[in-house]
Amino acid sequence: MRTLFHMLVPFRLRQWGRRLLGLPTVEEIAAARTAAVIQAAVPYAMQVTRVYLSWIPGAPQSLARMRMLELGPGRDFTPALILAGYGADVTLADLYLEPWIPDYHPAFYQAVRAAIRRRHPDWPLPALDEVIARSEHGRGPLRTLHCGLEQLAGVPDQSFDLTISNAVFEHLYDVPQALRELYRVTKPGGIGCHQVDFRDHRDFARPLEFLCEADYLRRVDRDSTDQGNNLRPHEMGQLLLETGFQVEEFACNLSADPAYLADVRPRLADRFRHFADEQLQPVSGRFLIRRPH
Ligand SMILES: C[S@@+](CC[C@H](N)C(=O)[O-])C[C@H]1O[C@@H](n2cnc3c(N)ncnc32)[C@H](O)[C@@H]1O
Numbered sequence: 001m002r003t004l005f006h007m008l009v010p011f012r013l014r015q016w017g018r019r020l021l022g023l024p025t026v027e028e029i030a031a032a033r034t035a036a037v038i039q040a041a042v043p044y045a046m047q048v049t050r051v052y053l054s055w056i057p058g059a060p061q062s063l064a065r066m067r068m069l070e071l072g073p074g075r076d077f078t079p080a081l082i083l084a085g086y087g088a089d090v091t092l093a094d095l096y097l098e099p100w101i102p103d104y105h106p107a108f109y110q111a112v113r114a115a116i117r118r119r120h121p122d123w124p125l126p127a128l129d130e131v132i133a134r135s136e137h138g139r140g141p142l143r144t145l146h147c148g149l150e151q152l153a154g155v156p157d158q159s160f161d162l163t164i165s166n167a168v169f170e171h172l173y174d175v176p177q178a179l180r181e182l183y184r185v186t187k188p189g190g191i192g193c194h195q196v197d198f199r200d201h202r203d204f205a206r207p208l209e210f211l212c213e214a215d216y217l218r219r220v221d222r223d224s225t226d227q228g229n230n231l232r233p234h235e236m237g238q239l240l241l242e243t244g245f246q247v248e249e250f251a252c253n254l255s256a257d258p259a260y261l262a263d264v265r266p267r268l269a270d271r272f273r274h275f276a277d278e279q280l281q282p283v284s285g286r287f288l289i290r291r292p293h
Pocket residue numbers: 048071072073074075093094095096097147148149150165166167168171172173225
């Protein structure tokens with residue numbers, strides 16, 4: 001809120017006054033916030049990279065010349081850059097593709113590089129180094145597409161050996177159309193590893209609340225798609241099958257608490273009322289899918 005003090009005393013003078021009083025300046029507060037965000041983002045980026053490497057059959061050797069598509073990479077492109085370092089030809093597609101932020105990404109990528117040198121000295125850094133040198137992560141070692149999975153315009157049929165994502169399928173605004181597009185761009189015999197978070201994103205402690213709202217509506221805008229669609233894992237599995245994929249595995253890695261499920265059951269909207277507990281319990285899991293030959 002702008003007060004009379006703010007209107008009368010120029011910004012520079014206020015900064016000077018804060019320094020004189022030993023208080024942090026606006027720039028120092030912003031820098032401290034960025035540092036805190038980076039401190040949390042670095043271990044997270046390395047964790048996703050470790051998980052991706054554990055999912056990809058035969059990795060890291062199999063990555064050489066593998067053509068892969070990562071969906072919804074999020075705020076930074078660390079996992080893709082390490083996979084590209086192993087020789088993978090990586091394309092990223094994101095409906096809200098993260099632009100290069102000069103106040104964040106140079107410091108973040110330097111910090112993640114230092115942490116990788118300490119924790120994973122075997123991970124190859126050339127692609128990450130190229131991004132740091134270019135001060136740009138949208139081009140260079142990675143190909144990036146600013147679009148949703150629903151429409152991968154310009155991507156030829158049967159382009160990818162592997163598709164991968166973490167916490168993205170629950171944000172798709174048109175799941176059947178997105179899966180058709182995923183099938184189209186996957187090579188026959190190609191695989192997909194997709195971790196999906198089926199929780200109501202408005203409150204992870206109450207992960208099934210959106211199943212109680214008959215009019216739970218999602219628009220194609222960021223606020224709405226960020227909340228998560230309310231498809232259940234077996235419904236997504238069925239849609240994958242109907243699209244033509246083989247579902248080789250659904251590995252559930254988080255379940256709703258039985259007491260909470262009992263609380264939700266009498267409140268469920270009509271569409272979910274007939275679902276068995278076994279269909280409602282899983283709230284997170286990874287699909288391993290294959291486009292048949
Ligand atoms: C929860 S974030 C996950 C980010 C990252 N994968 C991670 O592990 O932290 C969801 C990501 O999916 C992207 N996204 C949302 N809707 C999408 C769509 N229809 N197609 C592709 N990406 C989408 C978002 O912009 C965001 O980058």
